[in-house]
Amino acid sequence: xxxxxxxxPELSILTGVAAFFVLSLCKQLDFNQVKNTAVSIGFITFxxxxxxxxxxxxxxxxxxxxxxxxxxxxxxxxxxLSIVLVFGQNLKDIxxxxxxxxxxxxxxxxxxxxxxxxxxxxxAIFVSLELSSFAIYLLVPMRSDQKGLRIQMEAGIKYILFxxxxxxFMLFGMSYIFGLTGSTYLAEIxxxxxxxxQPAAIFAVIMVLAGFFFKxxxxxxxxxxxxxxxxxxxxxxxxxxxxxxxxxxxxxIRIMTLATGETQFLIYLLMVLAxxxxxxxxxxxxxxxxxxRMLGFSGIAHAGFILLxxxxxxxxxxxxxxxxxxxxxxxxxxxxxxxxxxxxEGENLAIEDLKGLHKRQPVLAFILAVGLFAxxxxxxxxxxxxxxxxLTLTLQAGAMSKIYLILIILAAINTGIAIYYYLSVVRVxxxxxxxxxxxxxxxxxxxxxxxxxxxxxxxxxALPSKLVAIADAAVKTIM
Amino acid sequence: xxxxxxxxxxxxxxxxxxxxxxxxxxxxxxxxxxFARWWTLFITTITAIISIKLVTGFDLSTHxxxxxxxxxxxxxxxxxxxxxxxxxxxxxxxxxxIIMPFCVTASWKYISTRVAQFMICILIMExxxxxxxxxxxxxxxxxxxxxxxxxxxxxIAVWGGPRKIYASIKFxxxxxxxxxxxxxxxxxxxxxxxxxxxPDMMWQSYSLTFQIYVFLAFFLAFAIKVPxxxxxxWLPAAHVEAPTAGSVxxxxxxxKMGTYGFLRFCLPITPxxxxxxxxxxxxxxxxxxxxxxxxxxxxxxxKKLIAYSSVGHMGFVTLGIFVLNMQGLEGAIIQMINxxxxxxxxxxxxxxxxxxxHSRELSVAAGVGKYMPWYVTFLAFFSLxxxxxxxxxxxxxxxxxxxxxxxxxxWLALAAIPGAVLAxxxxxxxxxxVVWGGTNxxxxxxxxxxxxxEIFTLTPFLxxxxxxxxxxxxxxxxxxxxxxxxxxQLTNWQQQQNIALLTLR
Numbered sequence: 001x002x003x004x005x006x007x008x009p010e011l012s013i014l015t016g017v018a019a020f021f022v023l024s025l026c027k028q029l030d031f032n033q034v035k036n037t038a039v040s041i042g043f044i045t046f047x048x049x050x051x052x053x054x055x056x057x058x059x060x061x062x063x064x065x066x067x068x069x070x071x072x073x074x075x076x077x078x079x080x081l082s083i084v085l086v087f088g089q090n091l092k093d094i095x096x097x098x099x100x101x102x103x104x105x106x107x108x109x110x111x112x113x114x115x116x117x118x119x120x121x122x123x124a125i126f127v128s129l130e131l132s133s134f135a136i137y138l139l140v141p142m143r144s145d146q147k148g149l150r151i152q153m154e155a156g157i158k159y160i161l162f163x164x165x166x167x168x169f170m171l172f173g174m175s176y177i178f179g180l181t182g183s184t185y186l187a188e189i190x191x192x193x194x195x196x197x198q199p200a201a202i203f204a205v206i207m208v209l210a211g212f213f214f215k216x217x218x219x220x221x222x223x224x225x226x227x228x229x230x231x232x233x234x235x236x237x238x239x240x241x242x243x244x245x246x247x248x249x250x251x252x253i254r255i256m257t258l259a260t261g262e263t264q265f266l267i268y269l270l271m272v273l274a275x276x277x278x279x280x281x282x283x284x285x286x287x288x289x290x291x292x293r294m295l296g297f298s299g300i301a302h303a304g305f306i307l308l309x310x311x312x313x314x315x316x317x318x319x320x321x322x323x324x325x326x327x328x329x330x331x332x333x334x335x336x337x338x339x340x341x342x343x344x345e346g347e348n349l350a351i352e353d354l355k356g357l358h359k360r361q362p363v364l365a366f367i368l369a370v371g372l373f374a375x376x377x378x379x380x381x382x383x384x385x386x387x388x389x390x391l392t393l394t395l396q397a398g399a400m401s402k403i404y405l406i407l408i409i410l411a412a413i414n415t416g417i418a419i420y421y422y423l424s425v426v427r428v429x430x431x432x433x434x435x436x437x438x439x440x441x442x443x444x445x446x447x448x449x450x451x452x453x454x455x456x457x458x459x460x461x462a463l464p465s466k467l468v469a470i471a472d473a474a475v476k477t478i479m
Numbered sequence: 480x481x482x483x484x485x486x487x488x489x490x491x492x493x494x495x496x497x498x499x500x501x502x503x504x505x506x507x508x509x510x511x512x513x514f515a516r517w518w519t520l521f522i523t524t525i526t527a528i529i530s531i532k533l534v535t536g537f538d539l540s541t542h543x544x545x546x547x548x549x550x551x552x553x554x555x556x557x558x559x560x561x562x563x564x565x566x567x568x569x570x571x572x573x574x575x576x577i578i579m580p581f582c583v584t585a586s587w588k589y590i591s592t593r594v595a596q597f598m599i600c601i602l603i604m605e606x607x608x609x610x611x612x613x614x615x616x617x618x619x620x621x622x623x624x625x626x627x628x629x630x631x632x633x634x635i636a637v638w639g640g641p642r643k644i645y646a647s648i649k650f651x652x653x654x655x656x657x658x659x660x661x662x663x664x665x666x667x668x669x670x671x672x673x674x675x676x677x678p679d680m681m682w683q684s685y686s687l688t689f690q691i692y693v694f695l696a697f698f699l700a701f702a703i704k705v706p707x708x709x710x711x712x713w714l715p716a717a718h719v720e721a722p723t724a725g726s727v728x729x730x731x732x733x734x735k736m737g738t739y740g741f742l743r744f745c746l747p748i749t750p751x752x753x754x755x756x757x758x759x760x761x762x763x764x765x766x767x768x769x770x771x772x773x774x775x776x777x778x779x780x781x782k783k784l785i786a787y788s789s790v791g792h793m794g795f796v797t798l799g800i801f802v803l804n805m806q807g808l809e810g811a812i813i814q815m816i817n818x819x820x821x822x823x824x825x826x827x828x829x830x831x832x833x834x835x836x837h838s839r840e841l842s843v844a845a846g847v848g849k850y851m852p853w854y855v856t857f858l859a860f861f862s863l864x865x866x867x868x869x870x871x872x873x874x875x876x877x878x879x880x881x882x883x884x885x886x887x888x889x890w891l892a893l894a895a896i897p898g899a900v901l902a903x904x905x906x907x908x909x910x911x912x913v914v915w916g917g918t919n920x921x922x923x924x925x926x927x928x929x930x931x932x933e934i935f936t937l938t939p940f941l942x943x944x945x946x947x948x949x950x951x952x953x954x955x956x957x958x959x960x961x962x963x964x965x966x967x968q969l970t971n972w973q974q975q976q977n978i979a980l981l982t983l984r
Contacts, residue, residue, distance in 0.1 A: 316555065358593075373629055378625055378626065378628065378629060379621070379622035379623075379625045379626050380622050380626055384622070384625070388618070388621075388662070388666075389556065391662070391663070391666055392556060392666045392669065392670075395666050395667070395670060396670055400667065400670055405663075405667075408663060408666070409660070409663055412659045412660070412662055412663050413659060415655075415659060416652075416655055416656040416659050419651065419652065419655050420648075420652065423632070423648060423651060424648075427636060427644060427647075427648070430633065430636065430637060431636045431637050431643070431644065464553055465551075465552065465553045465554055465555060468553070468555050469555070472555070
């Protein structure tokens with residue numbers, strides 16, 4: 001099945017990378033054109049992903065699998081990327097001279113993620129993960145230094161150090177897996193690990209998982225989150241906060257399917273991580289003043305919820321995790337869309353800066369409110385449906401035993417904690433009237449995209465059955 | 480599913496739920512101030528008129544859920560979209576639809592900023608509230624129950640009084656945190672039954688421990704909503720700061736959701752736990768009645784006074800529910816409607832005075848009787864109704880509840896009686912102050928009496944005060960079959976348990 005057109009989305013984004021490489025060599029550039037090129041490449045890739053949604057192929061000596069599972073993730077990655085490109089089209093805090101490079105690395109990172117979700121071989125996974133990570137490491141310090149605090153440099157260094165450490169864990173685990181099974185192909189590993197000696201096998205799986213916990217920002221691999229979110233420019237953070245997490249979840253599920261045998265320890269570990277992530281993320285978010293930091297901590301808490309889906313270790317749990325992460329990405333994109341538009345010159349926004357937003361730009365205030373209420377898990381938005389289904393499936397998987405019951409009660413309590421900080425942002429945006437704050441100007445495209453996101457948040461929440469069915473079918477292809 | 484009478488024709492219930500929502504969506508695009516007012520009035524009035532079909536088409540002889548609609552929603556988890564009304568919910572549905580147009584007229588002048596947004600919130604509230612009373616699927620119920628928080632939060636936080644931020648966040652957090660364990664309980668019930676269909680969850684043999692946990696989770700959520708005595712502190716804050724329409728919705732409809740929850744879920748789903756825990760709930764109700772009464776007696780803020788009186792009145796309702804006999808239950812349902820009518824009207828009255836004096840202080844409002852004769856006439860009737868004067872609606876409700884309580888436990892009834900006296904004391908104090916005041920009345924000569932719009936708003940409430948007060952039979956007929964069925968099931972259940980115990984011996 002050598003069907004090379006199956007990698008159409010990868011090819012089109014690669015073309016984009018090459019184009020921006022060439023553009024970066026030119027001296028005289030019209031930045032409007034650069035911007036328009038980027039946005040159109042984003043849309044083209046999205047359409048390419050749509051076209052190849054139903055493709056199936058095995059490429060590159062069996063290390064690259066095109067199936068429903070990978071294509072769905074690719075579609076979501078391309079979708080998220082186009083949204084980021086649209087609301088970040090002005091790149092307010094990126095120096096004009098490095099914009100072609102910025103776009104190049106952005107596309108390169110997305111390319112890495114798209115390759116990651118298709119990789120079914122350890123080396124391929126490693127290479128594509130690093131391709132995506134290193135591109136992001138470079139995006140962070142590209143913020144132009146308006147205040148001279150060099151905060152972006154600090155963030156960049158932190159990110160790369162933590163990232164390399166996480167990669168170290170992962171490689172360590174991979175070496176174990178190779179040692180135990182003698183193969184780097186996931187399919188062979190899956191059968192090989194069943195007979196491998198415990199606890200080495202489960203240890204190896206956990207080590208590999210740790211590398212992706214870093215991407216998803218699960219406690220205790222979350223340390224990078226607040227500083228990188230704060231240090232990177234708004235648009236970059238909008239990308240980091242959403243799209244790499246799709247890749248992380250895709251691979252977490254793949255790795256989880258490898259775990260067999262004595263999984264009880266793994267489950268208990270995941271439970272502890274889930275609950276710690278939720279409490280750590282939510283409690284820290286309560287006291288944040290910077291909106292991006294707050295969203296970062298809330299992301300840690302949401303990562304805890306995703307782990308609930310992994311704990312079930314069954315198809316419906318995994319597919320709900322996919323449903324949840326896609327919802328999370330859309331809700332977060334809606335919030336970052338508002339942040340990027342409200343920020344005048346790309347500076348970070350404190351919660352106070354959103355004062356009187358309902359007057360300064362009603363549409364943005366509405367998008368922000370829906371996004372935050374959805375993140376908080378208020379029905380009928382997608383955040384609620386995802387949480388509700390995860391809680392139900394977790395308790396079902398645990399056959400209502402006491403420890404699972406405690407787990408979901410703790411998780412449910414966390415939604416109660418979380419509401420406070422989301423609500424206080426909505427409150428600032430909606431209830432304060434600030435006369436001296438200037439109006440916020442947004443272009444029509446951003447507004448339209450924002451309203452489309454709102455519509456998606458509502459529709460995904462109100463009518464989830466189709467989506468979960470698709471995710472179910474996707475997960476079944478890899479199990 | 481055999482407990483449903485499926486409505487094959489026009490989906491009446493869905494229409495009632497989604498028509499206001501559609502109206503709200505229209506206002507996203509057309510948001511002129513006066514258009515928003517007329518449009519919302521139009522939408523709520525149409526909803527109210529169409530809802531009358533529910534009463535005319537209601538079959539009094541069956542306890543089943545009527546006008547039912549059932550569709551698949553999320554088949555993976557066996558979640559369906561199921562609606563239906565029975566004798567317990569129909570009155571509350573009618574209360575909601577009928578009260579909404581008057582909330583709009585009451586806000587006609589009161590709300591002058593961001594009118595379209597306000598009206599959108601009102602319409603979304605109507606959707607959510609009707610959804611709560613009609614939902615027969617637990618997930619649908621929960622979605623509506625939580626969804627309501629957003630517009631209500633906005634109503635208080637945006638159009639509220641000086642301490643609106645505090646009040647709105649307190650309201651939101653209290654209600655949300657209370658509902659969290661409800662969600663866990665719902666999931667646990669689903670895993671026992673394999674479906675979220677509420678009637679399927681009723682009268683199942685769960686273990687007593689399970690029932691008690693579920694009951695407590697329900698209780699926390701519903702007791703906060705009612706609010707019952709130790710969980711009531713959000714209510715005065717929310718009432719005081721909310722705009723008039725918000726207070727009316729809160730008092731008339733939102734509080735009923737708690738007691739409706741007790742009736743719909745606690746009694747049939749966890750009967751053993753109900754029998755075991757009813758005494759504690761009853762004494763909590765007594766505490767609420769007395770506490771609400773005494774606290775109301777000490778208030779200088781009119782809205783606070785009425786808010787605390789609500790605590791007392793709702794104490795009567797929970798008392799009626801948990802004595803678990805016919806008079807108690809019917810009295811409780813009637814009292815739910817009465818409280819909606821009377822307290823809603825009282826909040827409207829306070830709001831009308833507030834529009835003129837810009838104060839809710841009793842001392843500022845003292846002695847308006849001379850200048851506002853129409854106003855004090857209405858106020859007098861509603862005050863009389865509030866403390867259960869014979870001939871008014873509350874008399875019927877409180878009388879039935881007390882009869883039921885006497886039947887159950889004479890000490891309990893004796894403990895509740897002072898609550899009725901206290902109600903007279905604080906309402907007459909309010910009435911005396913407002914109508915006549917004292918020697919140091921402020922100058923009230925600038926006050927204009929009620930206009931046509933305001934009289935139009937209050938008259939229907941007065942109509943219901945006397946209708947229920949003088950001829951309550953039609954209302955009782957509506958609920959009777961369902962209440963009898965519920966009680967039959969309860970007694971059967973108790974007998975079975977006794978037989979089981981005897982055979983075990």
